Amino acid sequence: MEIEIATIGGYEEVGRQMTAVRAGDDIVIFDMGLNLSKVLIHDNIRTEGMHSLDLIDMGAIPDDRVMSDLEGDVQAIVPTHGHLDHIGAISKLAHRYDAPIVGTPFTIELVSDDAEEEQKFDLDNDLVKMEAGETMTIGDHGCELEFVNVTHSIIQAINPVLHTPEGAIVYGLDKRMDHNPVIGDPIDMDRFREIGREGVLCYIEDCTNANKKGRTPSENVAREHLRDVLYSMEDYDGAILASTFSSHIARVKSLIEFARDIGRTPILLGRSMETYSGTAKQIGVDFPSDVEMVGYRRSIEQTLERIMNEGKENFLPIVTGHQGEPRALLTRMARGETEFELEPGDKVVYSARVIPEPTNEGQRYQAEKLLAMQGARVYSDIHVSGHLCQEGHYTMLDALQPENIIPAHQDLSGLSGYVDLATDQGYTLGRDIHITSNGNVIQIN
Secondary structure (H helix, E strand, C coil), rough: EEEEEEECCCCCCCCCCCCEEEEEEEEEEEECCCCHHHCCCCCCHHHCCHHHHHHHCCCCCCHHHHHHHCCEEEEEECCCCCCCCCCCCCCHHHHHHCCCCECCCCHHHHHHHHHHHHCCCCCCCCCEEECCEEEEEECCCEEEEEEECCCCCCCCEEEEEEEEECEEEEEEEEEEHHHHHHHCCCCHHHHHHHHHHHHHEEEECCCCCCCCCCCCHHHHHHHHHHHHHHHCCCCCCEEEEECCCCCHHHHHHHHHHHHHHHCCEEEEHHHHHHHHHHHHHHCCCCCCCCEEEECCHHHHHHHHHHHHHCCCEEEEEECCCCCCCCCCCCHHHHHHCCCCCCCCCCCEEECCCCCCCHHHHHHHHHHHHHHCCCCCCCCCHHHHHHHHHHHHHHHHHHHHHCEEEEECCCHHHHHHHHHHHHCCCCCEEEECECCCCCCCCEEEC
């Protein structure tokens, strides 16, 4: 059976992930993501009203024309998790393929929400929910799709594995090794080792932190850091604001709990905060059921006015804007465009790091400077990454023992650390380490 891998998006940058694997006549697509920085650099862009061709020209979504080079039928579209760099282009591209979209329940709900906002295309593909640990048959030639549970900075993330007669294709984006997560089950290393013993033909790996030594800490490390920071503010009688990734349900849950511990009422403010946390509640995730969520601009302004009237010292707003996004609530607060008044000494907790990309770094820098101009005191980087550092990569290579490796999710400089560590493990660049770019097709056997 011929095995081909089309590296469509995410092989020259962080973002717009998309990979297709052809096993004989059957094709599985992994991820259809958005490169958000290509959108944020423009003012007042609304992607839901844009055509896919315009977004491709902008470099915002994958250019999937290479799919015409693969001889076969797409059997499934498989998003690994609910981050926009993995699902943000599904509403623009998936209608081109007569195939179901298969993901975990949380991911599928987010895909459905995104499809409802879409204005140019109808998403008529079947939406199929599959839990980690489950499998489904792909085509009629002995292929099977399996979901292996992993831990990441969003709940219900998986690494999909396409089992073929020639060996397994493991799509390894995105994960960290968390053996004691705040929400959900630990990473299933036992299953990865079993798959390694069965035989891995190719491993496609996320190299976000491949240049960083050591291992990525557990989410519980960030939780305890956050607890320490917020408890230190217990006696402060001014404003405390917090911002994190809206999709980071475990972190949002910790913020809610610690806000209440220090005698403040948490309120989630921002459209994406309402979307992700509301979806988590909807599917029965262990998440506080009584927290107030406000998503629309007018309602947010009314809520901020109420907070000012009832006393800032009684509340802890958890808001969007950790990357300094121009239209996000925290950035508008920093510019003085809301009813919420910041005063000298007020606390702003960033429970997120800046995504390492120039647009995000510049916007976050500007937002922090604006906050400081109002006298706010900023607490940065109360966070742990959702991606493997070098020791995690060594562990995965030892577990899987893949015949071939395709590094992904970075530019060339970001891939260099992974090439070095894979070389340490006996792999050779150009022989079984395949550095590629967007739009290429690699024949594996």
